[in-house]
Amino acid sequence: MPSGDGAPPGAHPSRVRLGGGAVIGSLRGTVLDRSAAGEALVEVGGVGYRVTVAPGTLAGLGDVGAPVFFWVHHHVRDDAVTLYGFTARPERDCFEALIGAHGVGPALALAILSVHTPMTLRRCLLDGDLDALTLVPGVGKKTAARLLIELKSRLDLPELDLVAFEGGADGASARSELRAALAGLGYEPDEVGAVLRRLPADGEVEPMLREALKLLAVER
Template sequence: MIGRLRGTLLEKQPPWMVVDVAGVGYELEASMTTLVAMPGIGEPISLYTHLTVREDAHLLYGFAREQERALFRALIKVNGIGPKLALGILSGMDEEAFVRCVMDDDVKTLTRLPGVGKKTAERLIIEMRDRFPHWEQPGELAVGTQVPTANVPPRATDPLADAEAALVSLGYKPAEAARMLVGLEEVGTTEAMIKAALTRRLAG
């Protein structure tokens, strides 16, 4: 099991990133919460990770905080919740907001998350009450100076198109993703646009 990686951020293309660790590039999928917390390309980072082994692939997921990984692991134990949906949930709200939704029986807010219908929201509330990890000692995103910085030029991309593609990968339909990004063209980076779109969507 790969539990943590420390290296240099080579690429960030939501919802994916590539981290160089001693010359090996690890491709990880992450929530928008984690991607927004990441530094620039070529900067040192440290991530908590979760490895999923399937017959056709080994999939690695990265998290800026240990709390987020703990909630991800709790979510994928719920019937019908896979890694993709769990990342969509974590992209739409942080751990504390999710706990509040569950404890308050807030089905309405949960159904605003990608791929979460009423029945799924009700199941999350019922099953997650007994599965919450302990949050007393949250892990912090560690950015250390001991990792050498790589001189990696950023790729020329279309932030709006990348943001739309990332929202689709989180579970939104293409037309819905496009609507969510209306008026956010000037927000800045791809990650910032996605986070703003998710925040606006959650606010209803």
């Protein structure tokens, strides 16, 4: 991995010192190249850094020579050292929370963030939305149910009143059915999300649907 030690003042990647080692926290430079495999080559002070990014991030990069800034997660394993780049700090923070969950590696974490922004992922957790998580390639119902339970303790939700998921997969499935039923009746996603936060974390679909419709009728 290039160190960038020969770069002029002000061109160094941002670093955090941990245990005497240099951990790259951000990169500011120019786009030197990019590949369809999801890798951008960023030149900083004459040194090229290979940065793995999500497909949407790769598509949003400028042409060769364009300026670029990434918040970076420096991932170190016994057999590889990889830089993962994000255009916004909340994306990097969310990525790091995801890879801390059991069974979630960097590839799956990137896949999740390719489908959901950090905010929509938080909404999925808040609403117990299994169906939204299964939109991610490689995530089935069982994996989604496990992620709902595990990620709620890893993702910081200061602005949201996170409901408990003690109801497990059955409770989450009931809420997903309720969400689909309300959407089918023509309610907007924001309306559905707001009313779900006012309902119990689990329960039977029909009574919850009746209660949701009462609440929505009052709101409208």
